[in-house]
Amino acid sequence: MFFRLVGRELTLAVRGGIGSLMAVVFFVLAVTLFPLGVGPELGLLSRIAPGVVWVAALLAALLSLDRLFVADHEDGSLELLMLGALPLEFVVLAKTAAHWLTTGLPLAAAAPVLAILLNMSVDGLVVLVVSLLLGTPLLSLIGAVGAALTVSLRRGGALIALLVLPLYVPVLIFGVGAVEGAVLDVGVRANLSILAGGLVGALVLGPLAAAAALRMTAE
Amino acid sequence: MPPIGSAFPVLLGLTGEGCKIPGPDNGAPGAARFEAQDVACIRGERPVFSGVSFSLEPGGALALVGANGAGKSSLLRILAGLLGRAGGTLRWDGAPLDDDWPAHRSRLHYVGHLDAVKPTLTATETLDGWAHLRGRARAEAGALAALGIEDLADVPGRYLSAGQRRRLALARLLATPAPLWLLDEPTVTLDAEATARVAAMIARHRSDGGMAVVATHGELALEGARRLDLDRHAIAADALLAGDETGAGPEPEHEAW
Amino acid sequence: MATRATGATRRAKAGWTSIHFFANPARFLRAARAVYPWAAAATAALIAAGLVLGLYVAPPDYQQGDAYRIIFVHVPAAWMSLFVYVVIALCSAAGLVWRHPLADLVARSSAPIGAAFTLITLLSGSLWGQPMWGTWWVWDARLTSMLVLLFLYLGYIALHAAFDDPAKGARAAAILALVGVVNVPIVKFSVDWWNTLHQPATISKIDSPSIDSSMVAPLLLMAAGFMAYYLTVLIPRVRAEIARRRIRNLRLAQVSR
Numbered sequence: 001m002f003f004r005l006v007g008r009e010l011t012l013a014v015r016g017g018i019g020s021l022m023a024v025v026f027f028v029l030a031v032t033l034f035p036l037g038v039g040p041e042l043g044l045l046s047r048i049a050p051g052v053v054w055v056a057a058l059l060a061a062l063l064s065l066d067r068l069f070v071a072d073h074e075d076g077s078l079e080l081l082m083l084g085a086l087p088l089e090f091v092v093l094a095k096t097a098a099h100w101l102t103t104g105l106p107l108a109a110a111a112p113v114l115a116i117l118l119n120m121s122v123d124g125l126v127v128l129v130v131s132l133l134l135g136t137p138l139l140s141l142i143g144a145v146g147a148a149l150t151v152s153l154r155r156g157g158a159l160i161a162l163l164v165l166p167l168y169v170p171v172l173i174f175g176v177g178a179v180e181g182a183v184l185d186v187g188v189r190a191n192l193s194i195l196a197g198g199l200v201g202a203l204v205l206g207p208l209a210a211a212a213a214l215r216m217t218a219e
Numbered sequence: 220m221p222p223i224g225s226a227f228p229v230l231l232g233l234t235g236e237g238c239k240i241p242g243p244d245n246g247a248p249g250a251a252r253f254e255a256q257d258v259a260c261i262r263g264e265r266p267v268f269s270g271v272s273f274s275l276e277p278g279g280a281l282a283l284v285g286a287n288g289a290g291k292s293s294l295l296r297i298l299a300g301l302l303g304r305a306g307g308t309l310r311w312d313g314a315p316l317d318d319d320w321p322a323h324r325s326r327l328h329y330v331g332h333l334d335a336v337k338p339t340l341t342a343t344e345t346l347d348g349w350a351h352l353r354g355r356a357r358a359e360a361g362a363l364a365a366l367g368i369e370d371l372a373d374v375p376g377r378y379l380s381a382g383q384r385r386r387l388a389l390a391r392l393l394a395t396p397a398p399l400w401l402l403d404e405p406t407v408t409l410d411a412e413a414t415a416r417v418a419a420m421i422a423r424h425r426s427d428g429g430m431a432v433v434a435t436h437g438e439l440a441l442e443g444a445r446r447l448d449l450d451r452h453a454i455a456a457d458a459l460l461a462g463d464e465t466g467a468g469p470e471p472e473h474e475a476w
Numbered sequence: 477m478a479t480r481a482t483g484a485t486r487r488a489k490a491g492w493t494s495i496h497f498f499a500n501p502a503r504f505l506r507a508a509r510a511v512y513p514w515a516a517a518a519t520a521a522l523i524a525a526g527l528v529l530g531l532y533v534a535p536p537d538y539q540q541g542d543a544y545r546i547i548f549v550h551v552p553a554a555w556m557s558l559f560v561y562v563v564i565a566l567c568s569a570a571g572l573v574w575r576h577p578l579a580d581l582v583a584r585s586s587a588p589i590g591a592a593f594t595l596i597t598l599l600s601g602s603l604w605g606q607p608m609w610g611t612w613w614v615w616d617a618r619l620t621s622m623l624v625l626l627f628l629y630l631g632y633i634a635l636h637a638a639f640d641d642p643a644k645g646a647r648a649a650a651i652l653a654l655v656g657v658v659n660v661p662i663v664k665f666s667v668d669w670w671n672t673l674h675q676p677a678t679i680s681k682i683d684s685p686s687i688d689s690s691m692v693a694p695l696l697l698m699a700a701g702f703m704a705y706y707l708t709v710l711i712p713r714v715r716a717e718i719a720r721r722r723i724r725n726l727r728l729a730q731v732s733r
Contacts, residue, residue: 015339076333084352170666
């Protein structure tokens with residue numbers, strides 16, 4: 001039932017067309033703006049690359065969050081999901097998984113190209129992808145809570161950013177920390193383990209909080 | 220499925236209902252009784268109604284009437300467990316619903332004002348998706364035909380008219396069996412022909428031992444249905460300011476510090 | 477399933493309790509009226525004593541001269557920012573679990589006060605930074621954590637205000653506060669981590685490793701004064717909130733039948 005729901009969400013995203021790829025497009029565009037902004041000096045670019053890529057990933061993940069539950073809320077599907085046999089926590093998890101598959105995963109896939117554009121070393125590139133693979137699900141899970149809290153608000157989009165970005169700070173720090181650790185060759189394991197630990201915690205707490213928020217909204 | 224839902228129920232104000240997934244076969248109509256006693260409703264801080272009681276038996280139907288804002292939709296949502304109630308008890312076969320909401324959800328169909336039709340999914344996909352949510356592999360055959368939209372089976376939702384989307388939403392009632400139908404003005408965008416089909420569906424459902432609670436303005440023929448006029452259960456306005464005199468809700472647990 | 481049951485009845489009763497509460501919050505108001513003058517007097521006395529001790533009695537720092545005296549504002553404000561956030565989180569938990577209306581009101585009324593304390597922390601830190609570091613802002617770990625905390629406060633206030641129905645806003649904000657309070661230590665930890673990675677060479681830490689006992693007394697006095705100040709500001713805010721909800725109920729009583 002869980003995987004069917006994920007499948008349904010993916011079908012919806014695929015049939016939704018180009019809109020679901022906006023996150024990646026934004027990600028690539030935002031990163032390519034940086035060399036234009038700070039100049040093409042390769043040393044500088046490679047120094048700021050981990051931070052730039054991660055900040056852009058953060059913002060890109062945020063971009064599609066406001067639609068995560070709103071569409072289902074507006075057309076009544078959310079009520080049916082709540083009345084279905086799958087507990088709401090798992091519904092949230094399924095929708096979040098689909099969100100990650102359509103935003104976080106493409107971001108991680110696009111990251112190597114951007115890393116090369118920013119003159120990142122190969123070690124850094126590999127760790128960047130790994131850190132994004134660990135970090136972007138966290139972004140989706142934390143974001144789901146923000147999306148659930150604002151689902152019934154008319155202007156939830158801007159509010160989500162305010163609610164969620166402060167909570168993204170640790171993800172950013174450890175994500176960038178891992179990549180810099182690789183670039184400077186001072187070890188990446190601590191940062192990556194913290195990200196992984198955070199992911200495990202968020203896998204449990206995120207759906208709980210988001211489901212509580214959705215129940216409250218449905219009333 | 221692990222009981223993650225019950226991990227921190229208190230902390231998050233959650234209600235640990237993630238523990239149990241009812242089997243898919245709970246939904247067959249059977250002999251049972253659905254009772255409400257002294258149900259009250261408050262939206263925000265606005266009291267809507269109180270003292271609503273009824274009892275439904277297999278084959279029974281309840282027509283909810285009342286002015287706009289009387290709480291017809293709220294009552295249906297309370298009966299579906301989507302909305303918390305401000306007092307009273309609900310029972311299925313004598314057992315309080317509060318003991319097992321997942322089981323209750325598996326035996327009811329709720330059709331609200333929204334059709335939940337996705338623009339990019341075809342009618343068949345939509346119907347099967349709804350069946351999946353209730354643990355079924357696919358929708359029962361003939362659900363679309365019963366509403367006269369079998370030739371729209373492969374048409375994506377965005378091409379359907381409002382009436383056709385409504386028919387599709389109502390086809391959900393037949394896509395998976397459930398003994399209790401909660402319908403909120405089901406015929407609101409339907410023409411006379413479709414309205415007659417819905418009336419026939421409800422009659423058939425009842426003759427099979429099902430029950431229906433229908434909010435309606437009278438356009439739907441519900442033979443032998445009991446009427447529940449929510450206007451009679453409205454809470455007087457001054458109850459807001461003098462809660463003690465309503466006498467309708469339970470006494471407050473604590474008189475607040 | 478039992479949790480669900482009690483949750484639903486609790487929610488059910490809370491509706492009525494809140495009506496009783498809003499109709500008759502006399503007990504709280506009476507207590508508040510009794511406490512308020514004492515809190516106000518304590519604020520004035522403690523802060524005056526703290527300032528005298530801090531500005532005149534305590535000796536100048538051998539390194540920083542008189543500039544260090546801003547810690548008598550900065551440090552208590554930082555403590556209060558965290559303390560108030562914890563109060564909000566505790567009240568949020570109480571509001572979600574017991575649906576206690578006062579908890580929601582205290583949480584909501586505390587948020588702007590806490591945000592103000594956070595802002596004072598940031599401003600005083602920045603003022604202190606100018607003579608110490610020669611710049612108005614350094615990305616010091618504590619200041620950065622405080623900045624994130626300010627954003628958390630702003631998000632909480634904005635979410636609360638975004639809902640038309642204050643009860644819903646309270647619950648949404650409560651969930652956010654609980655998520656936030658889980659995150660505050662993580663943010664703190666991550667920012668410290670980040671700071672050790674990017675340790676700027678020139679800054680001297682804001683730490684006070686060798687604090688003189690003559691500095692401890694004013695610090696504690698100021699902290700107690702700030703606490704009393706919090707109470708002094710909180711009480712009228714809660715009273716205003718009660719009055720606001722009463723007005724709201726009067727309006728609602730006008731429009732309902």
